[in-house]
Amino acid sequence: MDTRQRLRTSALVCAAAVGMLISGCSSGSSFSEASAPSGSSVASPPGAVSTEELKTYYAQRLSWRDCGVPGFQCATLRAPLDYAKPDGRSVDLAVARVKATGPGKRIGSLLVNPGGPGGSAVSYLQGYAGVGYPAPVRARYDMVAIDPRGVARSEPVECLDDKDMDSYTQTDQTPDDKPEVAKLSTAFKGFAAGCKSRSATVLPHVSTVDAARDMDILRGVLGDEKLSYVGASYGTFLGATYAELYPDRVGRLVLDGAMDPSLPARQVNRDQTAGFETAFKSFADDCVQRALCPLGTTSPEDAATRLKDFFAKTDAQPIPTGESRPLTESLATTGVIAAMYDAGAWPQLREALTQAMAGDGSGLLALSDSYYEREPDGTYTNLMYANAAVNCLDAPPAFTTPNEVDAAVADFEKASPVFGRGFAWASLNCAYWPAPATGSPHRIEAKGAAPILVVGTTRDPATPYKWAQSLADQLSSGTLLTYEGDGHTAYGRGSDCVDTAINTYLLEGTPPRANKRCT
Structure with missing residues (x-):
């Protein structure tokens, strides 16, 4: 079995990953006032430009072509590199679509984004959404994806060569002394320097606000008066940002x-x-009830202790994998985290842990490679590079010095005795970022927007349920749909209740009743 493909088709894309842990129709239309954003609808950030200055971008026509996947077409969309200077250099953004299949009247375009940041929306469309979304939705919508700027096919951010990325992923994320802290800091600095060296031009212009503005250009070029969109994980932040900028285009x-x-x-x-701790407890509770659980059969608490001990032993003595890369503590931890995104991966994790504890780290290494999008030939996609570039631009860094992290470790370990130390130190990566943050945390209300459906999963590891509650409360037109279950995101995970509610909203525009809960 190709574990990489299995996890990717389970929408294994992170929300706000940090460091080395991830803590993704017509042939065009001419510009018109109906397809361009109205100036009054845009909560413009400093340096933003007027609609009039972007006319040439909204007026462009897409040249659709076959892109090698049956049923799909691809095109290139142009957008300004710097929205404050629309007459300057442009960026080329990859777009893909599969037309509505019918029967029934076409509603319009449905953009999809799998999250990340850094996940390829085009790959997600071609590999899953364009064929795996419910048939009634695909019948009525042209399914469309755009790789956000800096991601995959859209002028990707590049940082390290593959050999250096291998070394980076093996860096000890739980430093025990000052030399190990210095080594981790050096790794973060080297990563940031590589991004600056290879991607200096695009690096300051890959924020979520930039990507949301790009989506509105695409909406206008496609001829849709309003944007219909399904965003998962980080894609929810992108969608909410769009709603804030263009509430009357929602x-x-x-x-x-x-x-x-x-x-x-x-x-x-x-x-x-804390979210990954909750997910691990759910996994552990299931595991200890099985006779062959590699973490014992006593209790979830004992399973957590055994996993911590395993990580510590791996830190002292990496485990052979049958290839040149041994399983280090950092790779082992990432492998475990990867399986927390989907309960369907739990059997694979049990097997991988059993093998690793017997001296074969290949199973956990494969899980880790899936997480990092490392291909069997040793090459990496740019997921992790784009992930850091977007996150570090969207908000000021969590920590600015190793001393700040050291002081916060206890608090992180309180949130998760198993993963806390590693997550705390991984949060240092943006401290050394070469492009200063342009965004800042704030509530998003999107006043005047049509009803927006917010979905939360009660035991989601990467986007804790309370975040969905908060966003639904912030949005002036937000409605919360709750999935009581495990895993990251809810749509298409097997709950008829969730899928029916979302399908009804997409097809009829009617959100479920407030605070509807599904299993």
């Missing part, structure tokens, strides 16, 4: 696995730490 927005835009980076990272 059509039917589904924000699944929601982020809370009001939280500072440190709180985001700590909340995710």
Whole structure:
């Protein structure tokens, strides 16, 4: 079995990943006032430009072509590199679509984004959403994706070569002394320097606000008066940002696995730490009831202790994997975290832990490679590079010095005795970022927007349920749909209740009753 593909089709994309842990129709239309954003609808950030100055971008026509995947078409959308200077350099953004299949009257375009930041929306559309979304939705919508700027096919951010990325992922994330702290800091500095060296031009212009503005250009070019959109994980922050900028352009927005835009980076990272602890407890509770659980059969608490001991032993003595990369503590931890996103991966994790404890780390290494999007030939996608670039631009860093992290470790370990230390130190990465943050945490209300559906999963590891509650409360037209279950995001996970509620909203525009709960 190709574990990488299995996890990717389970929408394994993170929400607000940090450091080395991730803590993704017509042939165009001419510009018209109906397809361009009205100036009064835009909560413009400093340096923003007027609609008139962006006319040429909204007036462009997409040249659709076959892109090698049956049924799908691809095109390139142009957008300004710097929205404050629209007459300057532009960026080329990859777009893909699959047309509505019918029967029934076409509603319009439905944009999808799998999260990350850094997840390829085009790959997600071609690999899952364009064929896996419910048939009634695909019948009525042209399914569309755009790789956000800096991601995958859209002028990707690059930072390290593959060999250096291998070394980076093996860096000890739980330093025990000053030399190990210095080594981790050096790794973060080297990563940031590589991004600056390879991607200096695009690096200051890959914020979520930039990506949301790009989506509105695409909406206008496609000829849709309003944006219909399904965003998962970080994609919920992107969707909420769009709603804040263009509330009167909001059509039917589904924000699944929601982020809370009001939280500072440190709180985001700590909340995710607690989220992964909740997910691990759920896994452990299931595991200890099985005769062959590698973490014992006593109790979830004992399972947590055994896993911590395993990590400590791996830190002291990495485990062979049958290839040149041994399983280090950092890779082992990432492998375990990868399986927390989807309860369907729990059997695979049990097997991988059993093998590792017997001296074969290949199973956990494969899980870790899936998480980092490392291909079997040793190459990496740019997921982690784009992830850091967007996160570090969207908000000030969680920590600015190693001393600040050291003082916060106990608080993170309180949130998760198993993962807390690693998550705390991983939060240091933006401290050395070469492009200063342009965003800041704030509530998003999107006053005047049509009803927006916010979806939260009660035991979601990456986007804790309370974030969905908060976002639904912030949005002036937000409605919360709750999935009582495990895993990251809810749509398409097997709950007829969730899927029916979302499908009804997308097809009829009617959100579920307030605070509807599903299992």
